[in-house]
Amino acid sequence: MDLLRFATAGSVDDGKSTLIGRLLFDSKTIFEDQLEAVELASKSRGNEYTDLSLLTDGLRAEREQGITIDVAYRYFATPRRKFIIADTPGHQQYTRNMVTGASTADLAIILVDARKGMTEQSRRHATIASLLRVPHVVLAVNKMDLVDWSEERFNEIYEEFSLFSSKLDIPDLTAIPLSALEGDNVVERSENMPWYGGSSLLYHLEHVHIASDKNLQDVRFPVQFVIRPQQSNARDYRGFAGQVASGILKVGDEVLALPSGLTTKVAAIDGPSGPLDEAFPAMSVTVRLEDEIDISRGDIICRVGNHPEPTQDVEAMVCWMDQDALTVGRKLGIFHTSRMARAMVKDIPYELNVNTLHRDSEINQLNLNSIGRVKLRVTTPLLVDDYDHNRTTGSFILIDEATNRTVGAGVIRDS
């Protein structure tokens, strides 16, 4: 059984909570005591119906205000797959939460109300999914029951979305007409829409092919920690612990350690349950090398002839997540793979309007929840790849040096 992480974005109005509630309910993941608690809470609030959003809105403030303010993680499983849902609010002021949810997602569900069609919000969700390189996107056209299950309406919305997404980078798009409230095309194929030849949403989630999403070409092994036992029985052991970011690392491979530039061979790979012949993403292993070379946390082990570029000049799309705006000249902590360094903002060439894709170069700062192009100068060389090739070596976070808060997230662009 494998694992699929997917992100949902949208507001209560789109029927997002109803959709998630139905996936959980129909896969028998909602427990009786949870349902009872939600029913009780709905009643005490004077609601006429059981408000399934109370299942996901876990914080007191969220329940009081009837809004989702943070990413909530939900879990369910079918006999085929286990699913982790990153459930994020859909409004502009929560762009950072959407970016957070999308950063680890294999798939994103973009919910559109069939009556309203594409909105500013759905365009923003598509842009974020594309920026964060979510490999699979589902356009879920909801509330089909309210447009008489109209094929024409569905096609209209699909075409409108395709037109917009053609300007983006969405490798795999699937559109599904559904009614979360009635359950049509959520778990079972709908009888109300015989014109639709595709699969139900759950069937799609269970079967979407994710095995080839991983980068198995470029070996990147960022070293997290050096293991040197202090016990007498293992005194000669020297292992480099980390999680494989990409590529397949094999015993006997000739490898290059960066930034030192020294080469050696893989002597052994120790996995959590014993020695391995090879390691692939996202295994956590310990690599032992034939020669004793100086490697420490933050270094990267890769193949000779295929390595990330060491650079102190990093260009990226940055999502700004803090009240205090990002300005040129500001100094920040930067955390990339397992390397912590400092960076200075050299330039902010433009802000991206995530609703229209318009590039506004008349700006001189990035405000909370805005996304823009940023040029950074870093104190030490980072070993980077373009984010499109590598979600691990192509990403970083920015940290405020005074408050220690995470204030920005960046996806690295070569050009």
Next chain:
Amino acid sequence: MTQPAHMLSQLDALEAEGIHIVREVVAQMERPALLFSGGKDSICLLHLAIKAFAPAAVPMPVVHIDTGQNFPEVLEYRDRIVEKYGLNLVVGSVQDAIDAGTVREEPNGSRNRIQTPVLLDTIEKNRFDACMGGARRDEEKARAKERVFSFRDDFGQWDPRNQRPELWNLYNGKVHPGESIRVFPLSNWTELDIWDYIRSRDIEVPSIYYAHDREVFLRDGMWMAANEFAVPGDGDEVVTKKVRYRTVGDATLTAAVESEADTIDKIIEETAATRLTERGATRGDDRVSEAAMEDRKKEGYF
């Protein structure tokens, strides 16, 4: 079902993620600790820590906040595991704190809430800047929103509205002196994953998780073990039932469930079929209010 080539099974993926997180804690933090109660979640966490640094020893102490109201089977287990893996055990004793007058027992005899000041005190005394725990997001709705690296201010408080964004696998462990991070490497595990892991890695757990005969009585619709910590009242009828525990907490408020599951396979079968969450079924501490967990976490609870 066979796993496609170069794809991790979900259990292997969760294990790899957990090991990565445990290693980040040790690499980033100055004085980390691992909270170990002898319950199934902290047992899995301890196993991740053992695997993460093998063949070296676990490079941090394990901390047990001892309410003084534990099941004897769990204490025996704790001490045996500490011995087996050569761990450095730090005990924060609630009884000592009561004796010293720094905390006071609640009228109902529960020591759940007064664990928190003892935990915070233990963190402060040992100057721990990170404490790893086995909490999972599927346990409770406030936990569903908590970060893997969860920042605590110098009072040990959690501020749910002001959490650090957490993206990719980049965990920000930066703190000022006095502040700390609670870390939850099993965030993405479910109760069923825990049991699947225990089975597939052949991990020993305390005997009270398996069905056994025990003298119990009904309190608030839950089966409580009749012992020195949970004394039946006048009208309570004590009966012998075949029960097991789904969670292991303080003996005054952790209830047993009726069960025939005396093997790991039967436990997994039972867990997959159950219609009640483990906390809803067995924990008196979460029944106080809709936001009981959120409120306790804000004060510095696990």
